[in-house]
Amino acid sequence: MQADSMKSGQASAPVELDGRMGEGGGQVLRSALTLSLCSGRPVQIQHIRAGRRRPGLMRQHLACVRAALAVSGGGAQGAELGSSELLFQPGPVRCGDYRFEVGSAGSAALVLQTVLLPLLLAEEASQVRVVGGTHNAWAPPYEFLQHSFLPQLARMGAAVELVLERIGFYPAGGGILCAKIPALQSAESTTQPLQLLDRGAALDSQALIQGAHLPARVYDREWEAMSRILGWEESQRCDQAHKNSLGPGNCIHAILRFAEVTEVVTSFGARNRSSNQVGADVAHQAQQFLQSKAAVGRRLADQLLLPMALLQGGEFHTTQPSQHTLTNAEVIHAFHPGLVQMLEVETDLWKISVQPSRTTILK
Amino acid sequence: MNPVRKTVVFSLYGTSLDRSLQTDGKPDPERWSRWRPTLSLCQQADFVPDRLEVITQSKFRQQCDALLEDVASASPETHTRRHLVPMRDPWDFSDVYAALRDFAEAYPFDEDEEDYYVHITTGTHVAQICLFLLAETRHLPARLIQTSPPRARRRDPSQPGTIAIIDLDLSRYDQLAARFQERRRTGTSFLKEGIETRSPAYNALIERIEQVATASAAPILLTGATGVGKTRLARRIYELKKQQAASSSTLGSFIEVNCATLRGDGAMSALFGHEKGAFTGAAERRAGLLSAADQGVLFLDEIGELGMDEQAMLLRAIEDGVFLPMGSDRPQHSRFQLIAGSNRDLHAAVAAGRFREDLLARIDLWSFELPSLKDRIEDLEPNLEYELARHTKSAGRKVSFNREARQRFLEFAAAPSSTWNANFRDFASAVTRMATLAASDRIHLELVEEEIGRLRQAWDRVPQAGSSRPDPLIPDLLSKLDHDLDHFDLVQLAEVLRICSGSASMSAAGRALFAVSRQRKTSRNDSDRLKKYLARFGLDWAAVHS
Numbered sequence: 001m002q003a004d005s006m007k008s009g010q011a012s013a014p015v016e017l018d019g020r021m022g023e024g025g026g027q028v029l030r031s032a033l034t035l036s037l038c039s040g041r042p043v044q045i046q047h048i049r050a051g052r053r054r055p056g057l058m059r060q061h062l063a064c065v066r067a068a069l070a071v072s073g074g075g076a077q078g079a080e081l082g083s084s085e086l087l088f089q090p091g092p093v094r095c096g097d098y099r100f101e102v103g104s105a106g107s108a109a110l111v112l113q114t115v116l117l118p119l120l121l122a123e124e125a126s127q128v129r130v131v132g133g134t135h136n137a138w139a140p141p142y143e144f145l146q147h148s149f150l151p152q153l154a155r156m157g158a159a160v161e162l163v164l165e166r167i168g169f170y171p172a173g174g175g176i177l178c179a180k181i182p183a184l185q186s187a188e189s190t191t192q193p194l195q196l197l198d199r200g201a202a203l204d205s206q207a208l209i210q211g212a213h214l215p216a217r218v219y220d221r222e223w224e225a226m227s228r229i230l231g232w233e234e235s236q237r238c239d240q241a242h243k244n245s246l247g248p249g250n251c252i253h254a255i256l257r258f259a260e261v262t263e264v265v266t267s268f269g270a271r272n273r274s275s276n277q278v279g280a281d282v283a284h285q286a287q288q289f290l291q292s293k294a295a296v297g298r299r300l301a302d303q304l305l306l307p308m309a310l311l312q313g314g315e316f317h318t319t320q321p322s323q324h325t326l327t328n329a330e331v332i333h334a335f336h337p338g339l340v341q342m343l344e345v346e347t348d349l350w351k352i353s354v355q356p357s358r359t360t361i362l363k
Numbered sequence: 364m365n366p367v368r369k370t371v372v373f374s375l376y377g378t379s380l381d382r383s384l385q386t387d388g389k390p391d392p393e394r395w396s397r398w399r400p401t402l403s404l405c406q407q408a409d410f411v412p413d414r415l416e417v418i419t420q421s422k423f424r425q426q427c428d429a430l431l432e433d434v435a436s437a438s439p440e441t442h443t444r445r446h447l448v449p450m451r452d453p454w455d456f457s458d459v460y461a462a463l464r465d466f467a468e469a470y471p472f473d474e475d476e477e478d479y480y481v482h483i484t485t486g487t488h489v490a491q492i493c494l495f496l497l498a499e500t501r502h503l504p505a506r507l508i509q510t511s512p513p514r515a516r517r518r519d520p521s522q523p524g525t526i527a528i529i530d531l532d533l534s535r536y537d538q539l540a541a542r543f544q545e546r547r548r549t550g551t552s553f554l555k556e557g558i559e560t561r562s563p564a565y566n567a568l569i570e571r572i573e574q575v576a577t578a579s580a581a582p583i584l585l586t587g588a589t590g591v592g593k594t595r596l597a598r599r600i601y602e603l604k605k606q607q608a609a610s611s612s613t614l615g616s617f618i619e620v621n622c623a624t625l626r627g628d629g630a631m632s633a634l635f636g637h638e639k640g641a642f643t644g645a646a647e648r649r650a651g652l653l654s655a656a657d658q659g660v661l662f663l664d665e666i667g668e669l670g671m672d673e674q675a676m677l678l679r680a681i682e683d684g685v686f687l688p689m690g691s692d693r694p695q696h697s698r699f700q701l702i703a704g705s706n707r708d709l710h711a712a713v714a715a716g717r718f719r720e721d722l723l724a725r726i727d728l729w730s731f732e733l734p735s736l737k738d739r740i741e742d743l744e745p746n747l748e749y750e751l752a753r754h755t756k757s758a759g760r761k762v763s764f765n766r767e768a769r770q771r772f773l774e775f776a777a778a779p780s781s782t783w784n785a786n787f788r789d790f791a792s793a794v795t796r797m798a799t800l801a802a803s804d805r806i807h808l809e810l811v812e813e814e815i816g817r818l819r820q821a822w823d824r825v826p827q828a829g830s831s832r833p834d835p836l837i838p839d840l841l842s843k844l845d846h847d848l849d850h851f852d853l854v855q856l857a858e859v860l861r862i863c864s865g866s867a868s869m870s871a872a873g874r875a876l877f878a879v880s881r882q883r884k885t886s887r888n889d890s891d892r893l894k895k896y897l898a899r900f901g902l903d904w905a906a907v908h909s
Contacts, residue, residue, distance in 0.1 A: 054408060058408040059407075059409070059411045062411075079367075081409055081410065081411065082409055101440055102439070103406065103411065103438045103441075132439065171437055172437055174439075213392030247433075247437075248392040
């Protein structure tokens with residue numbers, strides 16, 4: 001099965017994408033690499049990050065291309081810093097024990113995200129260790145993946161185990177994420193469509209304040225600002241001081257648990273932001289989710305499209321789709337037209353349905 | 364995936380800017396909130412060093428290692444190396460320059476695989492100038508890279524700031540290069556005089572000549588084709604002796620004469636002098652060159668041109684230190700070291716009866732053959748530097764090549780088709796011409812092409828010994844052939860190409876080449892036959908006829 005689809009994949013013309021679509025950044029590249037690896041079809045992206053101040057591939061994007069090459073032994077043209085065009089030819093995805101490194105400006109999670117789904121479709125289980133930043137403002141932090149995204153992936157039939165071996169804040173980096181990725185031998189028997197129209201009953205919510213090499217007052221101030229707005233109790237507070245972190249850093253998460261879904265929102269401390277601002281910011285994000293009827297928050301929504309398309313599809317309710325969500329839908333459609341449907345069912349409540357693609361390696 | 368060139372950055376460890384804050388002997392996490400230039404090189408989104416070569420001194424070793432640890436975590440893609448380069452005084456120009464240059468010379472550059480950058484934001488002002496000079500002279504074949512802290516004050520100081528790459532070899536930086544001209548002049552004052560030759564054979568030869576020149580006052584014979592630098596070397600030997608003499612007053616003068624310019628009575632008189640009234644027109648007594656060279660060095664170039672009488676007198680002068688001026692019976696005394704130059708085979712001249720065997724035996728004791736330019740291709744670059752420096756000295760302004768121009772000229776110089784008939788003399792003239800014509804003190808590609816045309820024309824005009832008028836195109840074409848040819852084929856092909864280049868059209872060439880078959884009517888289409896012949900060597904009419 002695998003060999004056949006690869007053969008047809010190599011013979012086919014590359015899927016062409018315009019890097020300016022949707023959000024216009026690295027998302028197009030990462031989703032395209034993932035889909036290319038899963039379908040065996042080459043992909044050609046032009047105008048990569050064309051509208052950005054520094055256009056073209058940056059190191060964090062290159063790290064994703066390298067990871068995609070490493071897991072498939074494929075080839076790429078234009079895989080250079082500043083390149084505005086990339087032709088990626090995937091090889092067959094191979095399971096294995098991988099280690100990737102990315103500079104602190106890039107995110108370990110985004111590299112992992114690029115190869116996670118393809119490795120699910122490999123013949124045996126894999127382990128991926130990514131060294132780099134695990135907690136920075138431009139990518140989903142570990143807590144989001146662990147509490148929000150992976151449980152939904154598990155519901156679709158893919159139980160990925162993710163461990164934060166060391167936290168890596170910007171700019172020092174040096175964080176380590178380690179993922180154990182099972183192999184889904186047969187989609188039919190082990191995977192199922194995702195049904196997430198309701199978030200279900202509210203369970204306990206928690207504030208997680210993470211820091212490294214910081215004075216205790218930072219944790220207190222952030223908590224005070226956050227709990228004042230949300231009216232949370234001291235028992236909901238959890239502080240984590242990461243003594244093994246190479247550099248200093250801080251962030252605060254609100255982990256909002258429901259019977260069917262967990263939402264994680266995060267705010268990052270920075271030199272030019274007061275602890276009050278950071279605490280208030282995360283509280284406002286939490287309020288936004290709590291006040292909406294959507295089962296799925298903005299960030300989780302864009303993360304769910306690809307696994308749904310590659311596995312058994314499904315549907316969920318969310319708020320107004322973000323640029324990232326629209327971009328992912330557009331990239332999916334370049335490979336598999338018509339899979340994603342978005343419907344506004346009432347004010348700020350959207351229903352997104354995804355048909356399973358029948359052309360992945362898995363099929 | 365095509366192999367990607369590696370990015371390698373050299374950086375001096377900045378003892379204040381790059382320094383990690385310490386608390387109780389441990390690195391302070393606050394260090395991440397400070398802008399550290401060398402670290403920031405490795406934190407850019409659009410620039411990733413594959414290797415970072417950090418230069419420091421042993422007393423800063425630990426601080427430097429702390430920095431490298433931070434680089435390793437912030438930029439796991441970057442491999443770091445620390446180099447301990449001792450500098451007694453980082454503000455002393457010659458100290459710093461020598462140390463950095465030694466480092467650069469020992470570094471195994473691989474320009475085919477790697478791109479080099481040298482970071483000029485850290486280090487003392489003096490070190491920055493030295494790095495600039497080393498980059499400009501291509502001792503460090505690197506582009507300059509500068510880092511700047513994050514600009515706006517409101518922005519996060521832990522941000523890496525920006526980088527700027529300055530490529531001195533690109534024409535658009537001519538102005539910048541010109542601005543550094545002033546500083547460079549002071550910089551060159553301590554640079555070693557002479558040429559940094561790389562040819563091992565030549566270097567060994569020079570070493571031996573120096574040994575002989577300092578240890579012995581015996582005659583030295585320098586042979587070699589015209590323009591290989593015999594005169595220059597003779598003068599250098601004299602200067603060496605002068606340096607080593609206890610005081611400069613104990614060594615006499617350096618007297619040089621080309622024997623080809625000495626003819627008839629004038630030759631005798633010029634060399635050995637004459638008494639008043641020795642011959643018609645000898646109104647005053649003349650001392651002669653041998654006397655002038657007393658206690659010094661006499662360089663007789665083209666000694667093979669000397670007449671037989673002069674040879675006999677010279678032999679006596681060398682052996683006994685005495686000779687007779689014309690018209691005098693009082694022997695003159697002069698003790699000098701003879702350096703003879705010749706571009707002729709003196710043994711052949713002896714066999715032909717034009718040169719005295721005993722004189723040759725006397726001057727042949729220390730005989731050195733100087734290689735021609737084509738045997739010292741590796742010395743083209745240092746000679747180019749030398750000639751440019753010489754021009755700088757004499758013209759008072761520094762002229763330099765831009766990268767494309769320099770590369771083109773060196774490629775042309777090393778090409779087998781460049782005959783360099785007058786060796787380094789041609790080479791020096793070429794550089795002088797280009798330097799003189801260089802507008803805004805920068806030699807551009809057009810100027811180089813113009814000079815190449817001039818040289819080709821000159822070499823074309825002068826017939827080379829042993830060959831009919833060569834077309835410079837032919838050796839060029841032959842050297843570009845894909846496969847090696849038997850001599851048998853080579854000779855034929857060369858002649859075919861010669862006919863082609865001298866013919867107006869392919870059919871004219873065909874007629875000339877196949878004249879006999881044509882008469883016998885065995886060949887109908889000469890052009891086609893020629894075309895097929897050329898095709899066998901991967902050539903066509905356009906290529907052989909320009």
